[in-house]
Amino acid sequence: MILLIGAGPMAVHYANVLKGLKKEFRVVGRSLQSAETFEKATGVTPSVGGLESFLKGCDEVIEHAIVAVSVEQLEEATRQLLMHGVTRILVEKPGGLTLASIHSLQALATERNANVFIAYNRRFLSSVLLAKDMIADDGGVTSFIFELTEWSDSIAKIHKAEGVKENWFFANTSHVTDLAFYLGGLPEELSCYVAGKLDWHSRASRFFGAGKTNCGALFSYSGDWDAPGRWAVEVMTSKRRYIFKPMEKLQVQNRNSVAVDYCEVDDSLDQQYKPGLFLQVKHFLDEDFSAMCSLQEHLASSTMYARIANYDC
Template sequence: MILLVGAGPMAVQYAKVLQGMEKPFVVVGRSQQSAGNFNASVGVQPLVGGVEAFFPSIHAITHAIVAVSVEQLEYTSTYLLENGVKHLLVEKPGGMTLEAIERVQALAQAQGASIYIAYNRRFLASVIKARELIEEDGGVTSFNFEITEWSDTIQKISKAEGVKENWFFANTSHVTDLAFYLGGKPRQIATFTAGGLSWHRRAARFAGAGETEEGALFSYSGDWEAPGRWAIEVLTLKRRFIFKPLETLQVQLINSVAVETLNIDVTLDADYKPGLYLQVKHFLVSDKSGLCSLEDHLENSKLYARIAAYV
């Protein structure tokens, strides 16, 4: 049996995927209000009271999807691990701080459990096609990405204490994870930061560069006080792959200035939250390729902490 923890908007998206797969599942939410909204959206009534109200249960839980708010990720994952759940798909970033992620990973290792962090953009049709073509071209030679966030918009969002101060983990890691997933794992990196915001005091501007383990060079930048958006460009000996927005794939061929949008099958990304269907499919079967393990995510988060001036 699959347990879906959470009854908010993200949990609704997971429920739609599970229904599309015809997979039986049970849902646990916290409040009557969120449970009512969930039921109205997908026609399934969650149990109210959180995971504490669910255990001990008559259901044998084989897999759990944790789709709670950022500040509840560590507690919920810990509770599930302590109650014997061995396979978890946890919404990013798995914990609000680097220390929280480390604690969850230590417990998962002690319990012999497998945890994956839900970076669904790894499973976008654009990303899958690009990886296929990158391999065809002989690999990545260089890449660059932009990590700008819209500060004025974020400032108005109501979040639990600490979430905005760790916004790079909570949100920006989406594009950073995808950039390194496409381009390669860094071997060395130089990072620079400047400024600060009322809600993210440690930095507001970011820049850096480095080299991957495969020898590709990369650079990144982001200015949270200026216009911009997430974007990634990956270069090979034959092509430049442009993700701007991330859900689309544009290609520029060598010795050409023309940029063309590739016509790819985006049916799953149109029918469900982009990338979510294939992510859940890989989590539920033995093929874990493409998923971000908690162990890898912890190592990546140490890098993100340097980029964001959290350490």
Template structure:
């Protein structure tokens, strides 16, 4: 049985994918209101009352997708693992803090569970195409990325206690995961931070540089008190790949100033939440290629903690 935990907007996106695949699944939500909204969108009435109540009766769960709010991710995932679920796809960041992610890793190892963190941008058609071309060019030589958040917008969003204070994990890790997925995992990194925000006290400005395990140089910056947007640029000896916005791919060729869009088959990304269909497909067939394992996520989250001044 496939279990979908959560009945909010993100769970609805997962349900659309599962329905299109013809995969039967069961949905568990907490409130009647979210369950009714889910039913109105998908045509399936979720079990109401939370994961603990659902698991109190016998169930055989082969795969679980956890799409609850950030503050509930660790508790929900831990509950599933403790009740014998072995294959889990968990919305990022898995846990609200580095300590939470570390606790989940220990629990997963103790229970021989495979947990993957749902960074769906890895499965964008543009990202898949870029990785093919990067390999064709002989690999990455350098890359850079911007991780600016719109502070005024975030400040107005209602979130549970602690979510905004750990916003780098809760949200910004989307861009850092994509950058390091494309460019390579850092071997060495120097980090600098400055400033403060009412809802993110430890830093508001970020800069740094380093070298990956494959020898590519990289740099990053972000100023949450200034205009900006997420962006990634990856360089090879033949091309510059530009993701700005992240969902689009442009290329600049060697010895040229022209920047041209790359044509890709975006049918799945147009029909479903971008990247989600292929991510779910990989997860359900237990294909680890390109998925972000909890082990990988923990390793990178320790870097994120340094970048965000959380350590």
């Protein structure tokens, strides 16, 4: 059985992908209201009452589980699945709201001999897949830069459960860092500088730093959550500069040229479904995990994210 946990907007995106893949699946949600909204959007009727209740009455083997609940519930839902014996789990980022919770979840996954993956769908954008091939043809990444600015005024107005905004770098901004380090390698050397604070994010509001990855690439980053900006990643090789700004689109600047041009790419799947989600789910169900972010990798990366975000203070 393929089990989808959650009946909110993100779960709707997953259900559409599973239907597109022509997969049979079951959905479990908590409230009748969210179940009715989900059914109207997808035509699929979820079980209600929550995951714990569902698992107590479940006799079928759950071969694959996708966890698409609210951020603050991700860790607990994944724990319940692991304790039930599920060994292939795709969970929305960040898996856990703190470095300690991610570490604890990884320890349990190892104990239960389970494969748990964090759903960084931008790895599977058509623009990223094309860039990966082109970068390899160029001989690899030599350097990269990325911007991780968040729109603090907008975030201040949205309602989130306690702790989510204080750990916003894990909960949301890690989309940028994951893509940057997926393309350029994991940091071996890292210098971080932070300053400022916000009402909803007390440990820092400005983030700057630089380092060197295990691929030999040099990098720098910046993010000022109290100033204008946007997410962006730029990757350099000896032949070209690859620009993801916005991150769903690929622009290329060739050596000895000032021209920056959009690359033509077949993004039909990214147009039909939430960008990157179709191929991510297909890889997960086909058990082709080569491009996926394992929980073990996520823990190593999150150790770096904690330094960047000033969460290890």
